[in-house]
Amino acid sequence: MSGLDNPALNELEDCALIDMPAGRLAFSTDSYVVDPIFFPGGNIGDLAVHGTINDLAMRGARPMALSLGLILEEGLPLADLQKIIDSIALASKKAGVPIVTGDTKVVPHGKGDKIFINTSGVGIVPAGVDLGARQVRAGDTIILSGTMADHGITIMVARNKLAFEGDIRSDTQALHNLTLALSERANGALHAMRDPTRGGVATTLCEIAEMAEVSMILDEAAIPIRPQVQSACELLGLEPLYLANEGKCLVVVAEDFVDDALRIMRQRPEGRDAAIIGRVEDGLAGRVEITTLAGGRRLVTALTGEPLPRIC
Amino acid sequence: MSGLDNPALNELEDCALIDMPAGRLAFSTDSYVVDPIFFPGGNIGDLAVHGTINDLAMRGARPMALSLGLILEEGLPLADLQKIIDSIALASKKAGVPIVTGDTKVVPHGKGDKIFINTSGVGIVPAGVDLGARQVRAGDTIILSGTMADHGITIMVARNKLAFEGDIRSDTQALHNLTLALSERANGALHAMRDPTRGGVATTLCEIAEMAEVSMILDEAAIPIRPQVQSACELLGLEPLYLANEGKCLVVVAEDFVDDALRIMRQRPEGRDAAIIGRVEDGLAGRVEITTLAGGRRLVTALTGEPLPRIC
Numbered sequence: 313m314s315g316l317d318n319p320a321l322n323e324l325e326d327c328a329l330i331d332m333p334a335g336r337l338a339f340s341t342d343s344y345v346v347d348p349i350f351f352p353g354g355n356i357g358d359l360a361v362h363g364t365i366n367d368l369a370m371r372g373a374r375p376m377a378l379s380l381g382l383i384l385e386e387g388l389p390l391a392d393l394q395k396i397i398d399s400i401a402l403a404s405k406k407a408g409v410p411i412v413t414g415d416t417k418v419v420p421h422g423k424g425d426k427i428f429i430n431t432s433g434v435g436i437v438p439a440g441v442d443l444g445a446r447q448v449r450a451g452d453t454i455i456l457s458g459t460m461a462d463h464g465i466t467i468m469v470a471r472n473k474l475a476f477e478g479d480i481r482s483d484t485q486a487l488h489n490l491t492l493a494l495s496e497r498a499n500g501a502l503h504a505m506r507d508p509t510r511g512g513v514a515t516t517l518c519e520i521a522e523m524a525e526v527s528m529i530l531d532e533a534a535i536p537i538r539p540q541v542q543s544a545c546e547l548l549g550l551e552p553l554y555l556a557n558e559g560k561c562l563v564v565v566a567e568d569f570v571d572d573a574l575r576i577m578r579q580r581p582e583g584r585d586a587a588i589i590g591r592v593e594d595g596l597a598g599r600v601e602i603t604t605l606a607g608g609r610r611l612v613t614a615l616t617g618e619p620l621p622r623i624c
Numbered sequence: 625m626s627g628l629d630n631p632a633l634n635e636l637e638d639c640a641l642i643d644m645p646a647g648r649l650a651f652s653t654d655s656y657v658v659d660p661i662f663f664p665g666g667n668i669g670d671l672a673v674h675g676t677i678n679d680l681a682m683r684g685a686r687p688m689a690l691s692l693g694l695i696l697e698e699g700l701p702l703a704d705l706q707k708i709i710d711s712i713a714l715a716s717k718k719a720g721v722p723i724v725t726g727d728t729k730v731v732p733h734g735k736g737d738k739i740f741i742n743t744s745g746v747g748i749v750p751a752g753v754d755l756g757a758r759q760v761r762a763g764d765t766i767i768l769s770g771t772m773a774d775h776g777i778t779i780m781v782a783r784n785k786l787a788f789e790g791d792i793r794s795d796t797q798a799l800h801n802l803t804l805a806l807s808e809r810a811n812g813a814l815h816a817m818r819d820p821t822r823g824g825v826a827t828t829l830c831e832i833a834e835m836a837e838v839s840m841i842l843d844e845a846a847i848p849i850r851p852q853v854q855s856a857c858e859l860l861g862l863e864p865l866y867l868a869n870e871g872k873c874l875v876v877v878a879e880d881f882v883d884d885a886l887r888i889m890r891q892r893p894e895g896r897d898a899a900i901i902g903r904v905e906d907g908l909a910g911r912v913e914i915t916t917l918a919g920g921r922r923l924v925t926a927l928t929g930e931p932l933p934r935i936c
Contacts, residue, residue, distance in 0.1 A: 323756065324835070325682070325683055325756050325757070326652060326678075326679040326680075326682040326683060326818065326819065327650045327651060327652030327679045327680050327682070327683055327685065327745075327747075328650070328651045328652065329648045329649065329650055329651075329683065329749060330648065330649040330650075330651055331648055331649075332644070332648070332649045334646075336641045336642065336643055336644070337641065337642040337643075337644045337649070337688075337746065338639045338640070338641055338642075339639060339640045339641075339642055339689055339691060339724060339725055339746055340638060340639030340640065340691070340725050341691035341692070341693045341725050341726065341727050341742065341744055342693065342727045343693040343694070343695050343727055343729045343742060344729075345695060345729045345731050366638075367638040367639045368638075368639050370637070370638040370639070371637055371638060371639055371641065373639065376649075377651055379651060379652070379653035379744050380653070381653045381654065381655040381693075381742045381744075382655070383655050383657060383695070383740055412651060413651055413652050413653050414653065415653050415654045415655055417655045417656075417657045417740075417934075418933065419657050419737060419740075419934065420933075422734065423736070423737040424735070424736060424737070424740075425731060425735040425736070428695055428729075428731075428736075428740065430653065430655060430693045430742035430744075432651075432653055432691050432693075432742075432744035433639075434649065434651055434746060435639075437641060444635065444637050445637070506638065507638070523636070621730065621732075622729075622731065
């Protein structure tokens with residue numbers, strides 16, 4: 313496929329071979345069925361590259377290689393396919409993570425929906441790095457790397473061809489350089505990272521709180537959100553806490569690392585708007601509460617099912 | 625997902641972590657869109673497990689872990705999904721290759737076709753093992769691990785609801801135990817392995833001949849095929865050399881390893897019918913000829929495009 317050249321892919325054998333440094337292997341997969349396939353800020357192609365890179369990054373892995381599986385519906389305009397492949401190639405190049413193996417299948421018109429993409433990824437977790445919800449404990453601080461709900465509201469607006477004032481665009485971007493910068497300097501004080509995709513910040517934090525058997529208290533006023541996204545959510549009656557993000561991460565750190573973590577994140581463009589949004593407390597396992605703008609407190613529950621299907 | 629339990633999957637983090645022995649990493653991906661999803665001898669689930677294991681196996685890798693990406697069409701009966709998941713779990717268990725990470729997406733009715741599956745896989749290639757078409761040279765012998773065309777004819781018959789005498793069923797099976805037994809004892813005399821899936825034995829050998837810049841001469845009478853498959857092909861006017869296999873491999877070895885290779889393969893059920901089917905010669909790069917049953921010689925060309933869409 314044009315634009316994707318690299319030595320491992322160019323061998324054209326049944327699988328790719330990759331020289332790997334020592335460490336544990338991180339392995340992740342995601343299928344992308346986003347509708348529409350083109351949206352402000354990106355398309356299904358770069359979304360698929362960033363999404364799988366981010367899944368590896370959240371466990372402290374250095375992403376090493378991606379696979380690319382395409383399922384094309386007959387009738388997809390070749391120009392659209394080329395545009396998507398170009399975005400994949402550019403995203404892969406910018407991230408420094410090559411696509412080393414791939415596969416393409418074609419299904420008849422009416423048996424698919426333009427294009428579905430699977431990307432899987434491998435990465436290496438350096439010795440000593442052990443991140444995950446189970447490391448989270450009372451007293452930890454919760455940081456969000458930037459504004460919430462950008463991707464979810466963008467898809468909602470694009471799908472329904474709504475018109476809003478202001479620039480509404482997906483935040484799709486790779487986060488591994490930010491997460492690696494954090495984990496390299498954390499000395500065990502970085503406990504968990506998660507990208508709040510489907511189900512948004514609220515659902516992701518509920519999941520962490522449940523697995524870690526802790527409570528959390530969030531501060532609504534502290535959660536970064538673009539004014540135009542906030543307005544669109546209000547007009548559409550959507551709760552931004554539940555909308556998907558594709559270029560943000562939640563970072564849970566020990567108190568003594570909070571200042572360093574914020575500084576490291578804000579030094580990078582993808583973490584420029586990083587902010588403390590809450591803290592971890594002893595309490596009922598899985599209970600997440602939020603102090604609202606009005607000064608009250610309410611319970612935040614996990615979303616079951618999909619609020620907005622085909623968001624990624 | 626029920627039946628797929630293992631420690632790496634059960635962590636439910638964004639990606640799986642796998643302890644890996646030293647060696648080069650093999651990485652492969654395939655999407656499965658086979659129609660129909662259930663067929664004699666298997667279904668889309670075990671096909672997806674075996675197919676990716678085999679792609680890793682063909683380069684001499686020991687498969688270590690698989691990912692599983694499901695794209696479900698709304699309306700797929702839950703009983704069908706459970707049957708497929710059960711087959712995936714059984715195939716993974718039998719092969720000793722766990723599914724460590726997964727993802728499920730749902731698309732509306734009419735935007736997919738029951739179920740599409742992506743499996744990606746990682747494996748380790750031991751130091752010293754270096755297999756690939758470019759290792760193939762004049763004087764090598766070409767072995768096929770068993771009967772050809774079983775999968776392709778099965779899908780053809782199932783899709784068109786044809787009735788034939790005799791047992792016609794897919795050969796879907798994992799080949800890594802056979803390929804590892806070969807590569808462990810080959811001492812450099814094993815040059816290339818390929819599973820002749822889409823395009824069959826003919827297209828796969830043409831690809832190897834082209835990459836290796838050699839000629840090949842095949843012996844039609846020596847190529848194993850079940851009588852009922854041969855009859856069905858004749859009735860339908862199909863050339864079995866071009867039909868897909870999902871549990872067979874082509875093995876190209878140096879002359880001094882031929883007897884050992886045949887013995888090793890025939891000791892295993894998946895290689896019971898292994899046979900020498902041709903040899904590699906100096907000559908026009910990519911030229912493959914076959915001595916026909918009638919005693920003549922004809923040129924074998926690679927299939928361009930897909931003879932039978934959605935075979936896997």
